[in-house]
Amino acid sequence: MMKTTTLKPFDTTKHVWNTRDAWHLLTRSGFGTTEAKVKQATREGLNKTVERILEMQPESDDFQKTQSLIEETAFDTGNIVDLQAWWFYRMIHTANPLHEKMTLLWHNHFATSNRKIRSVDSMSEQNELLRRHALGDFRKMLHQMSKNPAMLVWLDGNANKKRHPNENFSRELMELFSLGVGNYTEKDILEAARAFTGWHTKDDEFWFDKNQHDEGKKSVFGKSGNLNGGDIVDLCLKQKACPEFLAFKILREFVMGKPDRKTIETLAKCIRNRNYAMNFVMKELFSSELFFDSANRNSIIKSPVQFLVGTVRTLAGSVNLRELAGLSARLGQDLFQPPTVKGWDGGRLWINAANLVMRFNFASDYCLGSKNGKISDEFLSKMVEGSLSEAEIVTRLGNLLFASPIEQKTRDNLIADFKEQKSNRIDSLRGLLRMMTSLPEYQLS
Numbered sequence: 001m002m003k004t005t006t007l008k009p010f011d012t013t014k015h016v017w018n019t020r021d022a023w024h025l026l027t028r029s030g031f032g033t034t035e036a037k038v039k040q041a042t043r044e045g046l047n048k049t050v051e052r053i054l055e056m057q058p059e060s061d062d063f064q065k066t067q068s069l070i071e072e073t074a075f076d077t078g079n080i081v082d083l084q085a086w087w088f089y090r091m092i093h094t095a096n097p098l099h100e101k102m103t104l105l106w107h108n109h110f111a112t113s114n115r116k117i118r119s120v121d122s123m124s125e126q127n128e129l130l131r132r133h134a135l136g137d138f139r140k141m142l143h144q145m146s147k148n149p150a151m152l153v154w155l156d157g158n159a160n161k162k163r164h165p166n167e168n169f170s171r172e173l174m175e176l177f178s179l180g181v182g183n184y185t186e187k188d189i190l191e192a193a194r195a196f197t198g199w200h201t202k203d204d205e206f207w208f209d210k211n212q213h214d215e216g217k218k219s220v221f222g223k224s225g226n227l228n229g230g231d232i233v234d235l236c237l238k239q240k241a242c243p244e245f246l247a248f249k250i251l252r253e254f255v256m257g258k259p260d261r262k263t264i265e266t267l268a269k270c271i272r273n274r275n276y277a278m279n280f281v282m283k284e285l286f287s288s289e290l291f292f293d294s295a296n297r298n299s300i301i302k303s304p305v306q307f308l309v310g311t312v313r314t315l316a317g318s319v320n321l322r323e324l325a326g327l328s329a330r331l332g333q334d335l336f337q338p339p340t341v342k343g344w345d346g347g348r349l350w351i352n353a354a355n356l357v358m359r360f361n362f363a364s365d366y367c368l369g370s371k372n373g374k375i376s377d378e379f380l381s382k383m384v385e386g387s388l389s390e391a392e393i394v395t396r397l398g399n400l401l402f403a404s405p406i407e408q409k410t411r412d413n414l415i416a417d418f419k420e421q422k423s424n425r426i427d428s429l430r431g432l433l434r435m436m437t438s439l440p441e442y443q444l445s
Contacts, residue, residue, distance in 0.1 A: 310445075
């Protein structure tokens with residue numbers, strides 16, 4: 001029988017489910033959202049919406065065809081920018097944004113850089129592994145990542161031999177993939193490295209070289225015996241620190257910028273009780289009072305990918321994918337090429353004076369229209385259809401762009417500027433959107 005968790009469910013009998021709640025759920029679980037999807041989620045209610053975003057939705061034929069063509073281009077050119085363009089296409093156009101966002105989270109968790117791998121095929125294969133297990137069993141993902149060719153090249157697996165154990169992988173397994181700093185000893189790392197000897201790659205595939213594997217007795221976390229790499233992964237998963245480490249990562253991505261100890265322990269208990277089944281964990285999280293707490297809204301600084309993809313998904317239209325990938329790199333998030341084995345720290349580090357200017361310039365160019373991207377005419381026409389007043393249009397867009405209502409003074413200024421514009425209504429709307437996306441509130445979710 002499944003144990004209960006301490007995540008208190010969001011009580012829709014006491015709090016009337018509304019468009020703000022729907023917006024919060026859809027935006028945090030994906031990359032921006034649309035007015036139609038907010039209306040659908042508001043109509044369906046919390047439980048049905050959570051079920052829908054967790055369940056894999058069918059992708060359109062156009063999506064499947066286009067993303068395959070872009071990926072094939074990346075394989076043909078061997079250029080990592082083309083693979084980045086492929087992933088941006090997926091994030092912008094997918095019917096399953098949560099799966100892509102979880103894949104991005106795990107990419108940062110198992111940070112592997114093509115600067116060392118130098119293989120688009122290997123990076124793509126690893127990315128698909130992360131996507132396959134994105135909302136699945138973290139146990140299986142950790143075991144498979146321990147044998148992933150790109151990971152083994154990244155952490156010098158072929159140098160880990162019986163006579164000269166290399167501790168790179170065992171150290172990162174504990175420090176970055178499962179436990180976090182301070183939850184293991186140097187002896188644990190050295191003994192674990194012996195257990196992983198012979199876990200090599202050959203012809204771009206995992207290869208167990210039994211001649212280089214240490215069959216001797218090892219002792220890790222108090223467990224002794226002829227331990228192998230799989231045994232070490234299982235031992236890491238059994239440690240109390242493992243679900244706590246994962247809870248911190250998940251909370252920072254989906255709930256709050258700086259998770260406190262009590263909240264981490266609460267989600268960690270859920271992860272333990274759910275036996276690392278991430279679909280059940282995320283279902284409980286997205287259905288909890290913690291997730292919808294007013295203190296946790298407007299509390300996360302958008303990463304470059306969240307900002308860029310969210311803008312394009314929300315405002316619709318076209319964009320130059322390779323240029324988008326390059327801009328994301330300049331903003332500090334270079335997909336498939338994280339800065340270190342720790343990945344991207346994020347948070348306030350995403351924002352500085354230069355990055356803010358680049359963010360503003362991108363949003364401005366996209367709203368006004370440029371050779372690298374522009375809002376669709378259909379979106380703009382829909383926003384000004386009927387006889388809506390300037391104030392009603394500002395309200396409508398505010399509900400789509402911001403986590404909470406903007407201050408009255410800011411709202412009044414937007415309405416006044418919108419009224420004063422002398423161009424036609426569509427161009428005036430572009431100007432309004434340019435002003436709204438330049439507000440500090442737009443940097444938060």
